[in-house]
Each structure stands twice: as C-alpha cells, then as structure tokens.
C-alpha cells in the first residue's frame with residue numbers, strides 16, 4: 001500500500017478533512033461550509049518572562065476560538081514544546097464538535113504555549129502562566145471563552161489563571177476557567193472526568209461489539225490525567241491491562257499490570273520505566289501488541305498509515321485528541337476495527353467542566369456521586385445517539401456518525417443565527 005502521509009502530520013489539515021467528509025455527507029450549503037472550516041478568532045502572543053537567573057526569555061502562545069454559535073468558547077490550554085498554531089486550530093475545531101456531540105451549550109476553543117514546562121522551575125512556570133493569562137485576558141472570560149487543563153497543565157495552573165484574571169477585575173471570577181482545585185471553585189470529579197468518560201464509552205462499545213470486559217486485554221498509551229484514570233477504571237472493571245506507555249517508553253506484561261502499583265511507581269519515579277515484572281518496549285511498538293481494546297491517551301498522530309495495518313486491537317477508544325490520521329482511519333474501517341472517535345470518547349472532561357462552570361455561576365455545588373451519575377447519563381446518551389446515527393446511515397463508522405451529529409447541530413445554530421449584519 002502506498003504511504004502518502006508526510007513525516008510531520010498537520011493536525012489542522014486532518015481536522016478540516018474530517019469536517020469536509022461530514023459536510024459532504026450532510027450536503028451542507030456552501031456558506032455554512034465556508035464558515036465552519038475556519039476558526040472564528042486567532043490570537044498569537046509573544047511575551048517576556050524573567051527567569052530565576054535574571055535573564056529574560058520570550059515565549060509564544062496562542063488562543064484560538066473556532067466557533068461560538070452554541071455558547072461561549074471552551075477548551076484546554078496545552079504547554080508543550082511541539083505546540084503550533086495549526087495544532088491549536090485543530091484542537092479548537094475538535095472542541096466545537098465535541099461540545100456539540102454531547103450537546104452541551106459551548107463552542108470550541110484551545111490555547112497553547114510553546115514551552116517544555118519540565119525545564120521551568122515552579123516560580124518560572126507561575127510567572128509564565130500569569131503573563132500568558134494576562135496576554136489572552138482580552139478574549140477569555142466566564143461568558144466568552146473558558147479555558148481548562150490539557151497536556152502538561154493542571155489544577156494549580158488553572159488556579160493561577162483564575163487568580164490573574166480576578167486580580168485584573170478586583171474580585172474573584174472562578175467561572176473563567178475550569179479544572180480548578182476544589183478550594184477555589186473546582187468541581188468534584190473533574191480531575192477524573194475525562195478518563196471516567198473514556199471508560200463509560202469503552203464499556204458501552206464493548207457491549208455493542210460483543211467484547212466481554214472481564215479479562216479483555218487493554219493497552220493504554222499515555223499515563224497522565226486521562227490515560228491513568230482510564231487504565232485504572234478498565235482494570236477495576238475486570239480488564240487485563242497488558243501495556244502502558246508514557247513519554248519515556250512503554251511497559252508490557254501479558255499477565256496484566258497492577259494499575260495501583262503502576263500509579264504509585266510512576267508517582268515515585270516520574271515514569272513507568274523499569275516497573276518490576278514488566279518488559280520494556282518503545283511507545284510505538286506497544287500499540288501493535290495483541291489486545292482487545294487500545295486506548296491512545298497521549299497525543300496526536302500516533303496511529304498512522306505506517307502502523308495501522310499492524311494494530312491487533314478489536315476496538316480503539318480515542319482518549320487523546322486526534323491520535324488517528326485519516327489514512328489510518330480508512331485502514332481500520334477496511335479491517336473491521338471499530339474506532340470510538342475523540343470527540344465522543346474524551347468528552348467527559350468538557351462535560352464535567354460544564355458542570356463546574358454551572359456550579360461556579362450558581363455558587364451551588366454538587367456531590368461527587370451526583371456529578372459522576374450525570375456524567376454517565378450524558379456519555380451513555382451520547383454514545384447511543386452516535387451508534388443510532390451510525391446504524392441509520394449507509395457506509396458509516398462511529399467517527400462519521402459523531403461528526404454528522406455534531407456538525408449538523410453547529411450548522412443549525414449557525415444558520416438560525418444568520419449572517420451579521
């Protein structure tokens with residue numbers, strides 16, 4: 001098979017291709033296609049930060065709002081050396097579809113700073129975060145655009161953003177970001193929400209595909225906020241987690257890895273590397289090991305035309321955003337491997353972010369049991385809506401079905417609002 005994919009994949013090209021496929025199938029009018037293909041607003045900021053040694057370093061960051069027709073823009077902030085404007089554009093567009101597929105009243109946005117946060121001290125990280133928050137303060141706000149954590153950002157960083165924004169206004173505005181610590185208006189269950197949502201859709205998909213959870217072999221690539229929770233819940237449900245990976249490498253054990261031990265080990269050693277009782281592998285090879293369920297939970301472009309033919313899973317649940325290229329998607333379709341798309345699979349995070357925002361605005365907080373029960377209802381309802389759409393349509397897979405549902409909801413809101421002026 002000819003491999004057309006370039007070495008460096010452009011996630012925005014991939015996001016637009018996915019949108020175009022859905023727009024074509026929906027027969028969307030030209031005006032709606034033109035509007036929805038492009039981000040509404042893009043901000044690039046270059047800003048100085050004083051480092052601990054007294055030197056001043058320049059950083060570049062972005063905030064992109066793809067669409068706000070269904071509600072305020074919503075999306076995480078990523079701190080990573082590989083951040084680019086096209087990556088942030090793609091992630092912002094995926095957020096629009098994600099909020100629409102679970103039918104919560106938000107549009108899509110994303111932010112990022114080009115930085116390896118592991119190279120910053122805590123005080124440098126705080127100054128960098130606060131300056132970036134100040135630079136984007138003109139476009140974010142509880143009614144306009146609400147950031148949240150993503151790769152390499154966490155509740156502490158959200159607290160600094162909330163505090164910086166509040167300082168500018170002279171009073172506390174907790175609803176400006178979600179994923180905050182509980183002590184400053186965070187929500188019960190938010191930390192675990194994305195991984196928990198991944199578990200709910202994986203469970204439903206296994207049921208539909210006739211894969212018993214008990215004993216199912218699972219491989220999870222990425223052992224951060226999302227991957228570690230998804231792995232633990234799959235393990236607790238009786239699955240055998242045979243492979244795990246983080247940025248330092250992968251570990252494999254055909255007898256199953258005890259997730260609680262792996263969590264403790266990873267916290268103590270900063271990585272999963274050399275976990276006793278496991279075999280070391282690289283984080284691409286692990287994807288190709290035999291398993292029933294593969295959960296990419298790290299970063300984009302992991303499943304490509306190069307490795308899709310060697311993947312042995314029966315079900316892929318996209319916990320990460322954009323882990324599967326369009327070429328890999330086509331190969332999986334041909335091979336009968338079901339892919340639960342990112343915009344559905346990892347929507348648990350934004351769903352509980354929505355709960356957090358609602359609680360902050362109302363100054364009225366819910367219990368963890370209530371949050372988890374509401375999350376489960378939304379994830380199961382959304383999974384079933386996507387499955388039904390998939391069954392209704394000729395030649396459809398879960399990704400196309402999720403896009404058809406999401407894009408039609410956003411297109412309807414866009415059409416009914418009309419073109420201003």
Ligand code: NAD
Pocket residue numbers: 149150151152153194221222223224225226227245246247248283297298299300319320321346347349350
């Ligand atoms: P995180 O920073 O907490 O964890 C990322 C994990 O991936 C780490 O274990 C890291 O070591 C690993 N990793 C990074 N590059 C890797 C590579 N090349 N190979 C193997 N492992 C690698 O980030 P997170 O919040 O868990 O996000 C993971 C993915 O989930 C991202 O795609 C993110 O956009 C998506 N996501 C996150 C949320 C959320 O609420 N945090 C919500 C929706 C989607």
